Amino acid sequence: MQHKYATLKMTQIHRNEGQPREHFNEAELTELAESLKEYGLLQPIVVRKKEGASGYELVAGERRYRANKMAGNITIEAKILLPETDETITDLDSFKRAMTENITRADMTPLEEARGFKKVLDQEDGATAQSVAKNFKKSVQYVNQRLALLDLRPELAQAVNDGHIGTSAAVQVAALNKDSQKNLFDKWKKGDFNGSDNALIHVAYAMRKQEKAQQESMVEVEEVSDEEKATQSKARAKTRTDLDRIEEICGLLVEIGKMDGAELFRHLEGEVGARLEQMERVSEAVQKARWALRQAKAHADASELVVSPTAQAPDLAEAARAHEANVNGPEDSEQADDEAAPNAVAEQAHLDTEHADSETDSDAPDREPALASA
Template sequence: MAVKTATTAPKGAKPRKTAPTGAPQSPTSDKSAATATAKIVAKTVPIDRIDRDPTQPREHFDEGKLQELALSMKELGQLQPVSVRYNAATRRYILIMGERRWRAAQIAGLTELRTLVHHGIEDGDPETLAKAVAENVGRADMTPMEEAKGFQRLVEFGYDIEKVAAMCGKSASYVGWRIDLLKLSLPLQEALIKGHVPIGLAWYVANLHHDNQARFLGRWVRGDFATARDAEAFAQACRVEEERQSTQGSFFVLAEGVDEAGAAGAQGGLFGELELPAEERERIVSERKKLVRKIEQLGTAGTILAEIATMDPGELALLLGGAQGGVGGQRMRIDHLKDVAGKAVATLRQAQAVASVRAGALQIAPDAAADTASNAA
C-alpha cells in the first residue's frame, strides 16, 4: 500500500489502484420503474413519524454539539429541512439526510420538522446510501470506522472504489485504506473510535491476525513504544514475520510480557544464529564487529557537531568565511549528514522492530495448534 485524524495515506503504504478482488463494477444508470417515478415534495411531518435509517453510516454523535444545535433550534427554529423517504408499507418516513437536526429537534422539544419527502425510493437504494455517505464523510465528528462501513456498503451495493471515491470527493487510496480498517478486531476498532490509537498506526495493525492485534494493543496500552512511528515499524515487522512463518507451515503469535532487555538478551537464539553452519556464523560475528566499530566512530562526529553548535555565529562566520565553499558549503556538508542520519535512524527503527518481534515470538506448528484447539474443546 494510519490518533491524528489523518486524511493522508500511511507512510510506506502502497497505493490501492483497483477495487478489491471480486468487487462488481458501478451500477448502470438505468432506473427501476419505481425510481423512475420518484418525486420530491416539501412537507411538514410529525417527528414521531420519522425513523432513522438503519443503514446510515454515522453511529456516534457528539452530545455537546447536539445540545448546542438543540438550543439554536429552540431559539430560531429549524433553518434547513431534512430529507426523508416515504415508506408506503409502514406509512412512516425514513431519514436520508439530516439525522443531527432530527436528533437535536427532539432534544429541543419540537414536534414537527420541515422535510423534503422523496417518493418512489425503495429500501436499500444505493443512490440514497451514496448521498448519506457523501454528506457525512470527512466531517470532523464522523469516526474513521463509520467512514469505512459507509464505503464498504457502497462497494457491496456494486460501486467500485474509484466510483465511491468520486462520489465522496476522496481519492481511491483514501477509500481503500478506510475499508482496510474493517479488518481490525472490535477492541481495536473501539480504541480507534475513542482516539486511543492513531489512525495511521491502526491501519498497519489491521493487517495482523486478530491474536496478534490483541497482543499488540496490550503493548501499546502499556506504553512499550517510544513513539507511534516505532509502533508502526513493530506492526510492519509482525506482518512480515507472520508471512515468513506461514510459508514454513507455522503460525506466528506474539509472546506477551517481553521487555526490551529480555528481547535483547534472547536475540541470538531466536534469530536462529546457533542453527546456522559454522562458516555463516563466523561471517556474522566478523561483520558484526566491523559494523559496531564503525558506529562507535560516530562519537567523533557527535563531538565535532556539539562543538560547532556551541560556537558564536560571528566567530564561525570569521573562521569559515575564507574556507573553500564558505559557510554555506560547510553547512551543506552537515545538512547532508543530517539527511543520511535521518535515513539511518529510520532503518535502525525497522531493525529494532524486527529484533523485538523475533525475540518476542512464539512459533506454533500446525499440529500443535490443532492439539491445543482439541484440548480446549
C-alpha cells in the same frame, strides 16, 4: 430524484435502524438544539415512505432530527423522496443517501465509513471498490484503506473511533495478524509510543515486514553456508566498530563548538567557507544515520511484539464454523465460503494500501514510511 416538501409531526418519523452513523457528540447536539430554538431549521431532513410501514423513515438528517427533538419541537420540515417509477426506494438507496450526506459533512468515524462501504459492496450487485469510490466521490485508495480497518481487533477499532489512534496508523496495524495487533496495542496502552502515531506506524510497518519474512521462511528454508555466516559476522563487527568511532568524532565536534568564532576565523583563515560546507555534509550524514537507527529501533521493538503465524492462538469462531460445515454437509459449507468472501476484499485493501505507499515514494519502491522531523 423527485421529491416534495412538507411539515411533518415528529411522531410520524421513524429512525432508520440501518443508519450508517452510530456516534453523535452530545455537546454538539445540545448546541444545535439551542440554535434551532433561536433560528429554526435551516435545512430540511430527508425522509421516504417505506412499504409496509406507517409514517416516514429518516433517510438523511439524523443529527438535525435528534437536535429538533431535544429542542422540544413537535414538527419538522422534511423533504420527502418520491420514487421515479412505481418501484419503491430501496433500503440500499436510502442507506447510500445517508452515507453520502454524512461523508460529505465529515460526520462519520473511519470505522463507520468502513462498515458503510462494506455494506454497499455486499448488497449492491456488481459493486466494486472502484464503483463505491465513484458513488461517494472518494479515491479507490481511500475506500480500500477504510475497508482495511475492518481487520482491526475490537479494542483497536474502539481506539480509532475515539480518536486516540489516527487512520494512517490504524491501516498499518490492521495489516498485522490478530495476536501481533494485541501485543502492539498493549505496548501502545502503556504509553511506549508517547502518543505518537508516527512511531506506531513505523513499528507496525516493521512488524508486517517481519510477519511476511516468517511466512516466506515457512515456505522455503535456505540453509546459510559457513561462508555467508562469516560474512554476516564480519559485517556486524564493522557496524559496531563504526558506531563506536562516532563517539570519538562527537568529542572533536564538542571541542570545536566551544571555540569562539573569532578564534576559529584566525585558525581557518582562507578555509572558513570550505570548512562550513564540510560541516553541512557531516550534518546531513548524521541525519541519515539517525534515520537508519530509528528504523532499526522500530524493527527491534517489532521483533519483541510480532507473533509467528504458527504460534497464533486458534480462531475459535472459525473452528466452530468449520465444524458446523462438516456436520451439515456441502450445502452449508458452500454458504460458509460465501460468508468468508469479504475477507478477500479486506486483503486486497491491504495490498492496495501497500502499493499506494510505494507509488508515492519514488526514491525506493519498498522504502519504509517517512518519519516526522525530530
